[in-house]
Amino acid sequence: MKQTGAAGAGTNNQGSLQMYIQGLANRLQDIADRVPERVFAQTAEGALTFGQIGAAANEVAARLLDRELVKGDRVVVMMANSLGALAVIHGLMRAGLVWVPVNPSLVGEPLAHVIRTTQPGLVICDAGVEPALADCDAAQGIPVEILRDRGLPAGGGVPATSCPDPADLAAIMFTSGTTGPAKGVMVSHMMLELAAEGVALCADLVPGDNLFMWEPFYHIGGAQVIVLPLIRDVHLTIADRFSASRFWQDVAQGGCTHIHHLGGIIQILLKQPPGPQDRAHKVRIAWGGGCATEAWRPFEDRFGVQIRECYGMTECSSLTTWNDEGVVGAVGRPMPWFDIDLRAEDGRILGPGEGRGEIVVRSSLSGAITQGYFRNPEATARALRPEGFRTGDLGSWDAEGRLFFHGRMTDSVRCKGENVSAFEVESVAARHPQVVDAAMVGVKADIGENDILLFIQPQPGHSPDPAEIWQWMARQLAPHQRPRYIALVPDFPRTPSQRIQKHLLPDDPALRWDRLSAAALVTPQEARP
Known part of the structure; x- marks a missing residue:
């Protein structure tokens, strides 16, 4: 079953949208000539026109x-x-x-x-x-x-x-490389412009809005933001980096109306000590990806900010879907220039209630999807297929045609005959009050396929007991999802978008707590899922 959602309405607008795309360099020079005094961004050095x-x-x-x-x-x-x-x-x-x-x-x-x-x-x-x-x-x-x-x-x-021209190559942006060598995504001027258009829709921008920008320019999350003032009458407040401790102070001083969340930033901000700064700001919308479902409403209630979750990849002009309906956990409906299929392993197109499938992105708007990975024809051929761009991500539909994201297909571990999603196990661990963030990987089992190793970053000032964390998680996970090993780390190596670089995590068995050799194991009653 094909799910078009917002794309059904957008299809009629694709021709006009393509005519509307002027090219970012043209836009900059046009605005600079017509209204040179207009503010592009506020910086530590003052206003930039x-x-x-x-x-x-x-x-x-x-x-x-x-x-x-x-x-x-x-x-x-x-x-x-x-x-x-x-x-x-x-x-x-x-x-x-x-x-x-x-x-x-x-x-x-x-x-x-x-x-x-x-x-x-x-x-x-x-x-x-x-x-x-x-x-x-x-x-x-x-x-x-x-x-x-x-x-x-x-x-x-x-x-x-x-x-x-809009079709010319603007950038080669290398993927995060969390599990292997990075691939250079070819990004055209048009793709960057569409990325900014996607942000404008997701964030519900109106003239005069002020976006707080902590993202590094060298990441797609930053690249799409530094061109936003070219397509909307908005301006930026540029910070040098993300700082959880001074985040709301910086946002309030800048008079910002929007913030961007990626990776575990929502959870990180929630775990900061409450204070008067929580509501002493003008922010109305947090747009981005990676908000854990259990953090969604607590964040909105504490900070008075609406979360607008989106889903996307650099390869598909950054933003593919957006959720403006407030449905917790959903990444929403497709951008007007995209259609999405969910494909099962046997190639069937899945509809609501038919389970999870790979997210496959299509567009009749020429240039909305990358031409491929620079000088990597093998990776290009795997991703760009006749049926669309194969994202390698898992999704499902709800009954109303909203997309839900379930993590990377490759970010799973085969354990006890079952595929265990890292996304699901990490989400449970991150809810523990003494845990800042978690990362799951597979390690070779003594017998069988793999065992689960869970890395945990404790809250500052806490030294949680791995056995206690295991017992707490066991009540919320099926037996095949429960980690055998737990390792505590002071911090995680991260990409600029705050994704954990799992391939850089320590590989020392001596640092792991082992459930099978622990002195005190939970009883079957305690371990009931």
């Missing part, structure tokens, strides 16, 4: 083209959030060069993988990144430009090239 960012983008574009870079050349950018980074990104888009955003803390083989894959003509980085580049064999011989001044460059240059 369209006139300033437009001139800075032209200056950067002209300077880069003077290096004899040509349209389509790749440029790796390793910069933390700053005015200088903002100018570089918009300058690259203005010049028609391909932005390759890279976390400035990346080192070693992950950095070499990005360099080898993209073969950039230039690396632009913050001061302090040079040692990582010097140690990277793949970066040898590539020109490096170090931006020691994090401020906005003075305008004056005029690039000797027209603005790129």
Whole structure:
């Protein structure tokens, strides 16, 4: 059964939407020329106007083209959030060069993988990144430009090239790489513009809104936000990073109306000590993905903010569905330019009440879905299929045609003859009052397939007993879902979007509590699911 939801109405608008897409560089220059005094963002250095960012983008574009870079050349950018980074990104888009955003803390083989894959003509980085580049064999011989001044460059240059077309490649954005080597998603100017359009719908933006931006520019969550003022009459309040302890203070001082949540941020904010700052703000909507169902209503009730959950991937213009109906746990209905099927393992299309299937995304709007992974034809062929983009994510429909997300198909463990979803086990663990977050992985079993190892980050100041946590979880999990091992870690290695990097978790059996060798086991009565 095909579920179109909002996409049914949107199909009639797809032609007009494609005509509406002008290209981000065109939009920036148009607004900078017409209303140069309009505010683009509030920063620690003060207000940033369209006139300033437009001139800075032209200056950067002209300077880069003077290096004899040509349209389509790749440029790796390793910069933390700053005015200088903002100018570089918009300058690259203005010049028609391909932005390759890279976390400035990346080192070693992950950095070499990005360099080898993209073969950039230039690396632009913050001061302090040079040692990582010097140690990277793949970066040898590539020109490096170090931006020691994090401020906005003075305008004056005029690039000797027209603005790129919406279909041109804007960026190669590498996936998080939580379980293996990262893949470079090819993102067009049109895809970035659609990503911003998706945010505007999900967040219910109106003229004058002010979005608090903590996301790193080099992640799709940040990239789509720094182009929002180009498509709506809104502005940004830019922070240098996410800080749970000062989050609401920063939001209130900025006068922000919207916040963005990713990964475990909702839970992290909920576990901060209550205080007067909880309601001393103007925020009305938190939009994003990854809100645990048990945290949804408590967050709304405590902070007076409506949660609007969405689902998506960089490969499909970032946002694929959004929930504006307030149904807890749902990721909603498709964006107007998308349709979704849920496919069973045998290829059947599933409808409401027919269980879980892989989320497959389709669009008749040319360019809404990536052309593939840069220089990775094998991964491209696996994902881009005749039936649509195979996300590798599990979903189900409710009776009204709303989508529910159930985690990655590959993020599961075969245990006692059953596939155990990490998403479901981690959600239970995260509800424990002494737990900040949790991550489940599989380890080789003594007999059979795998055993479950659960990593737990305790609340600050707590040293929970793994046996007690196991007993508490056992009452809420089926026998095959219960972890054999529990390991406590002070913190999790995370991606810029706050996803846990499971492949970096410690692999030392000595650090694990083992249920089978524990002195005190729960009784069958206590362990009843």
